[in-house]
Amino acid sequence: MSPTPGTPPRPLTIATCSLAGCFGCHMSFLDIDEALADLIDHIAFDRSPLTDLKHVHPDGVDIGLIEGGLCNHENVEVLREFRARCKVLVAVGACAMYGGVPALRNGIPVAELMAEAYLNPAAQGKLGGPLHDAQLPQDPELPPLLRAVLPVHEVVHVDLTLPGCPPPAEAFRQLILAQLAQRDLVLPLHLRHFD
Ligand code: SF4
Numbered sequence: 001m002s003p004t005p006g007t008p009p010r011p012l013t014i015a016t017c018s019l020a021g022c023f024g025c026h027m028s029f030l031d032i033d034e035a036l037a038d039l040i041d042h043i044a045f046d047r048s049p050l051t052d053l054k055h056v057h058p059d060g061v062d063i064g065l066i067e068g069g070l071c072n073h074e075n076v077e078v079l080r081e082f083r084a085r086c087k088v089l090v091a092v093g094a095c096a097m098y099g100g101v102p103a104l105r106n107g108i109p110v111a112e113l114m115a116e117a118y119l120n121p122a123a124q125g126k127l128g129g130p131l132h133d134a135q136l137p138q139d140p141e142l143p144p145l146l147r148a149v150l151p152v153h154e155v156v157h158v159d160l161t162l163p164g165c166p167p168p169a170e171a172f173r174q175l176i177l178a179q180l181a182q183r184d185l186v187l188p189l190h191l192r193h194f195d
Pocket of ligand 1: 020021022023024025067068092093094095096100101164165166167
């Protein structure tokens, strides 16, 4: 890929993170496939499953791609740090934008959900038979659940969104090209999925 006028001289730094998501949005990003080879001289990954870095560099990155909504207090902490270290935060996919599938639990009180998952013999039967000494998880290291699964924008400012479940790979590519050329992202209709 030849340098585009206006392209920054240093690589565009990108971080990615998954909260209450299924990693399907990350997989779609990787579906850019061979076109990623054309971009690779112009981008550098910071925090992401590809690098296995757990925190964004304190100096920050140009773009942060966040997948998933927020289902527990740890998600909130992770998101706040991620937001603080990303110049442009992109909410990627239906879970980050609206809560998505995990938010289906939002109409049910947390105590009821926990009892159904861990104490209800019928539910345990579906998982392969009743458990002995069934009890609720007590480990203090487990982050408490939020009352409801929240979309990212309810906790931090979001600069851009990529809709879809997941967004198409080409939408990720267009996002990167727009950022490299320092222009607004304009996605054609066929790349704006809401399913
Ligand atoms: S939007 Fe869809 S693909 Fe992305 S994390 Fe949520 S469920 Fe998975």
